[in-house]
Amino acid sequence: MIKKLLDSSWFYYAAAALLVIGYAATQIKIELPARDHGELADIRKIAEIEDLNVVFILIDTLRADHLGSYGYERETSPIMDRLAETGIRFHNHVAQSTWTKTSMASLWTGTYPVTNEILRFGHVLPEEATLPAELFRKAGYRTAGLYRNGWVGHEFGFQQGFEQYVRPSTATSAAAVERAKNTPHQLLGSDWDLTTSAVEFVTRYREDKFFLYVHYMDIHQFAFEEDSAIFGSGYEDAYDNSIHWTDRNVGTLVAQLEKLELMDNTLLVIAADHGEAFMEHGNEGHAKDVHAENVETPAIFVLPWFLEEPRVIEELTENVDLWPTILDIVGIEPVDETDGRSLVPLILGEADPHPGPAYAHLDRNWANTRPDNPTIGVRTEDAKLVWWPQQPRHQSRYYYDINEDPGEQIDLHQDEPEATAALVELASEYLERGPASWGASPDSVEVDSMKLSILRALGYVIGGE
Numbered sequence: 522m523i524k525k526l527l528d529s530s531w532f533y534y535a536a537a538a539l540l541v542i543g544y545a546a547t548q549i550k551i552e553l554p555a556r557d558h559g560e561l562a563d564i565r566k567i568a569e570i571e572d573l574n575v576v577f578i579l580i581d582t583l584r585a586d587h588l589g590s591y592g593y594e595r596e597t598s599p600i601m602d603r604l605a606e607t608g609i610r611f612h613n614h615v616a617q618s619t620w621t622k623t624s625m626a627s628l629w630t631g632t633y634p635v636t637n638e639i640l641r642f643g644h645v646l647p648e649e650a651t652l653p654a655e656l657f658r659k660a661g662y663r664t665a666g667l668y669r670n671g672w673v674g675h676e677f678g679f680q681q682g683f684e685q686y687v688r689p690s691t692a693t694s695a696a697a698v699e700r701a702k703n704t705p706h707q708l709l710g711s712d713w714d715l716t717t718s719a720v721e722f723v724t725r726y727r728e729d730k731f732f733l734y735v736h737y738m739d740i741h742q743f744a745f746e747e748d749s750a751i752f753g754s755g756y757e758d759a760y761d762n763s764i765h766w767t768d769r770n771v772g773t774l775v776a777q778l779e780k781l782e783l784m785d786n787t788l789l790v791i792a793a794d795h796g797e798a799f800m801e802h803g804n805e806g807h808a809k810d811v812h813a814e815n816v817e818t819p820a821i822f823v824l825p826w827f828l829e830e831p832r833v834i835e836e837l838t839e840n841v842d843l844w845p846t847i848l849d850i851v852g853i854e855p856v857d858e859t860d861g862r863s864l865v866p867l868i869l870g871e872a873d874p875h876p877g878p879a880y881a882h883l884d885r886n887w888a889n890t891r892p893d894n895p896t897i898g899v900r901t902e903d904a905k906l907v908w909w910p911q912q913p914r915h916q917s918r919y920y921y922d923i924n925e926d927p928g929e930q931i932d933l934h935q936d937e938p939e940a941t942a943a944l945v946e947l948a949s950e951y952l953e954r955g956p957a958s959w960g961a962s963p964d965s966v967e968v969d970s971m972k973l974s975i976l977r978a979l980g981y982v983i984g985g986e
């Protein structure tokens with residue numbers, strides 16, 4: 522891995538350019554210029570663009586309802602809202618788990634956690650799994666992944682197909698030093714390191730076809746630069762400040778793509794791995810249950826042209842659908858064994874190829890070595906079940922009327938026993954599904970003590986019986 526890093530010359534240019542660009546971007550207001558308009562139906566022609574690029578921005582820990590375009594009252598995300606207004610936005614979108622590794626394994630492979638079996642802290646995506654970056658590389662794209670969250674690191678198999686898969690080095694700015702304090706193994710740096718490296722990458726390789734994955738992480742840490750501290754200093758305010766800061770990072774990358782005139786041949790997708798709870802169901806954070814605040818995430822597609830009217834999809838969609846959809850749009854043959862489906866027919870208003878239900882799956886023992894203890898979320902157009910089969914019966918099922926109660930506050934399982942039983946049936950059928958051919962008995966790695974303490978610095982309690 523170190524060798525790989527040393528081979529990666531653009532990485533050094535990125536580090537060198539960091540302070541200069543960083544200074545400039547904090548001084549300017551990011552505005553996205555107007556672009557050519559196009560038709561939704563032209564989505565079928567994207568595959569014909571010769572020098573097509575794909576940029577996939579994953580924003581860790583971003584719940585949909587804290588974005589303006591999803592109805593939030595605060596202006597946390599002006600850039601992403603503007604992108605959504607001129608592109609495609611999936612309004613009722615569900616992530617497959619509530620911690621990064623399980624959720625990202627599902628997202629990349631288009632399979633549910635029960636299919637890919639990446640459920641525990643030591644599990645590794647096997648070589649046999651085919652990841653989108655491998656398909657891009659075969660199709661002649663330059664591939665690069667930039668991340669800061671250790672759960673998607675090399676040791677867990679997420680590097681497959683990336684020519685460069687790196688965690689950019691941290692800036693030695695006064696702010697970075699201040700933030701680092703005196704804590705060992707703290708997550709160093711900031712998402713600005715990713716933005717700077719991404720800007721350098723697209724600049725350097727603007728003549729090539731590329732697939733770039735940028736996995737932002739500052740929202741997970743509630744981290745932001747001072748001039749994004751515009752919503753106050755409370756706990757939830759800090760979360761919103763970090764969304765605003767991340768939005769500026771996205772804007773900086775998009776502004777550079779604009780400047781290089783790359784947006785006309787780039788498909789840009791923004792998604793998230795899970796949300797964040799603020800005591801809606803007695804918990805803070807994530808990786809503890811599968812309620813709405815943790816599984817309802819944004820999904821935004823920005824086409825190589827602006828749409829006159831935004832396309833807002835109200836139908837239920839899932840993260841497992843994203844890669845089958847993207848590969849369909851760019852004309853790369855997807856893998857067969859997916860639970861998700863291409864949403865292109867839905868985008869075009871022709872048909873809904875994957876009408877639901879949507880599933881979320883968290884093993885409550887993901888961070889230790891005790892036996893399986895699944896919690897399953899089943900979401901339909903009208904209802905949501907949270908099922909925890911190992912609990913005593915009266916605490917094992919929660920049923921919500923999503924239209925009346927989108928925040929899942931009023932449990933109706935006693936008033937709606939039949940509807941509840943029908944969804945419990947779906948949840949138990951889900952749990953009995955067999956794994957994918959490549960998913961059987963996923964490899965595990967011994968997570969060494971240093972790695973564990975870095976992951977613990979993210980706020981998780983990991984390890985133990």
Ligand SMILES: [Zn+2]
Nearest residue numbers: 581582621794
């Ligand atoms: Zn995450």
